[in-house]
Amino acid sequence: MTNPILSMNQATIKYADLKETLDTLTAAGYRSVGLWREPVEAVGLDTAVRMVADSGLKVSTMCRGGFFTMPEGPARRASIDDNRKLIEETAAFGCKVLVLVVGGLPEGSKDLIGARERVADALCELEQDALDAGVTLAIEPLHPMYCTDRACVSTLGQALDLAAPLDPKAVGVTVDTFHIFWDPQVLDSIARAGREGRIATYQVCDYRTPFEKDVLLSRHYMGEGVIDFKSLTEAVAATGWRGDIECEIFNQAVWDTPFAEVAAKVSDAFDREVAPYWPEH
Numbered sequence: 001m002t003n004p005i006l007s008m009n010q011a012t013i014k015y016a017d018l019k020e021t022l023d024t025l026t027a028a029g030y031r032s033v034g035l036w037r038e039p040v041e042a043v044g045l046d047t048a049v050r051m052v053a054d055s056g057l058k059v060s061t062m063c064r065g066g067f068f069t070m071p072e073g074p075a076r077r078a079s080i081d082d083n084r085k086l087i088e089e090t091a092a093f094g095c096k097v098l099v100l101v102v103g104g105l106p107e108g109s110k111d112l113i114g115a116r117e118r119v120a121d122a123l124c125e126l127e128q129d130a131l132d133a134g135v136t137l138a139i140e141p142l143h144p145m146y147c148t149d150r151a152c153v154s155t156l157g158q159a160l161d162l163a164a165p166l167d168p169k170a171v172g173v174t175v176d177t178f179h180i181f182w183d184p185q186v187l188d189s190i191a192r193a194g195r196e197g198r199i200a201t202y203q204v205c206d207y208r209t210p211f212e213k214d215v216l217l218s219r220h221y222m223g224e225g226v227i228d229f230k231s232l233t234e235a236v237a238a239t240g241w242r243g244d245i246e247c248e249i250f251n252q253a254v255w256d257t258p259f260a261e262v263a264a265k266v267s268d269a270f271d272r273e274v275a276p277y278w279p280e281h
Contacts, residue, residue, distance in 0.1 A: 002267045003275050006041040007032035007060035009203070009248035012266065013259045018043055020259060022055040028163035032244040035093065037086060049092050059095035060244040061201050062086065065137065068122040069103035069152060073221040075185060080122060084129050091133040098130075099138045099174055103148040115152040120162050123171055130170040138200035139163060140174035143182070145215060151198045155178055156189035162196055172200035174234060176248070178207050178219050181227045187235045194239020202236050203246045204229065205275055212252065219249045222267055222273035233277040245274060 008030055010021050018039040022045060025033055033052075040048040052059060063085045068079040083100075088099045102119045105112065123137065130137050139159040140150035153159050156173060163171040173193055180186050193199045208225030211218040247266045254262055 002029035002031075002263075003030050003270055005243075005245055005275075005278065005280070006030065006267060006270050007034055007058075007244040007246040008248050008263065008266055009034035009061070009063065011035045011063065011245060012249045012254065013262050014250075014255045016259050018048055018051060022051060022057060024259040024263050025057060026055050028260065028267065030057065030263065030267075031245075032058040032060040034063060034246045034248065035059055035095075036063045037089065040089065045089055045092060052093055058244070059093040060246050061099050061138070062090040062093065062095050062096040063099045064101050064140075065098050066100035066140075066151075067103040067210040069118050070106045071118070074251060076109065076118075080125055083122070083126055086136050087126070087129050087137075089132045090135045096134060096136055097138050097172075098135050099140050099201065101140055101142065102151050102153050104147060104152055109268050112152050116158070116162070119153065120165075123148060123166055127166050127170045131167060134169075136172045136200045138167075138172050140176060141179055143179045155180075155183050156184070156193060157183075157185055160189065160192055160196065160198060164196070168197040172198040174201050174203060174207075175199055175232075176203040177227050177229065178203075178205050179234055181207060181232060187231065190232070190235040191239065194236075194241060199236065199239060199241040199243075201243065201246060202233075202241070203248050204233075204270070205247060206248045206273075214252075217250050217252050219251050221249065221254070222247070223271040224269075229273045230277045233274050237277065245270070245278070 144154040206220040206225035
């Protein structure tokens with residue numbers, strides 16, 4: 001039986017369409033799913049909402065908003081408007097968490113500080129939209145190797161500093177083991193996130209080297225790499241946060257594996273590497 005607190009992010013079975021995702025997870029005994037916008041939009045929002053409701057699965061997160069580090073102009077306005085649309089789509093599923101990958105350096109720029117300032121400005125613009133929808137914008141710090149192309153926010157501390165001026169109901173953080181395990185301040189930052197009411201989602205997968213040729217696809221099943229899930233999981237649990245724990249893996253070999261087999265492997269890895277350190281177990 002799949003652990004009731006385990007959710008699987010749809011990206012882990014990337015080639016599954018929405019129906020295949022829902023069928024795979026319900027057959028495997030999952031109770032929650034993390035959705036991506038592309039498979040949702042492929043069938044249309046209303047149809048997707050109905051399909052998810054019929055499946056009986058909860059939606060733990062929606063992925064992904066963000067990508068608003070460009071200078072002011074039409075592209076930035078389009079990005080802000082797109083994030084407003086995503087907030088509404090997230091709320092339509094009864095989901096409370098929209099994960100944000102904030103964006104890297106605009107083309108031709110070397111100004112990381114300026115990029116981070118524009119992230120702060122975007123969050124201020126979107127705060128009221130998030131509050132009105134009952135959705136938390138979950139800033140996801142990404143490993144520093146992605147700081148120029150995907151996320152100029154690399155640590156939980158940076159994410160918390162960006163969130164600090166804003167309502168915790170509107171802006172929180174994503175605690176993703178792959179991205180933050182290396183940070184010498186990670187345990188203190190998790191504790192701070194708990195004190196400030198900022199933890200929106202806890203995501204798990206493993207990290208190992210050498211990297212895949214495409215470093216974006218270097219995530220692994222829990223237990224296949226070097227991450228200490230005990231310390232991180234206990235730190236999140238100690239904050240009092242209680243939500244679905246989501247497994248998100250980007251890896252070509254995993255994507256090429258039959259969906260049901262992936263669902264079973266994720267469940268087994270979670271039971272070995274994460275569940276023993278969660279209070280209910």
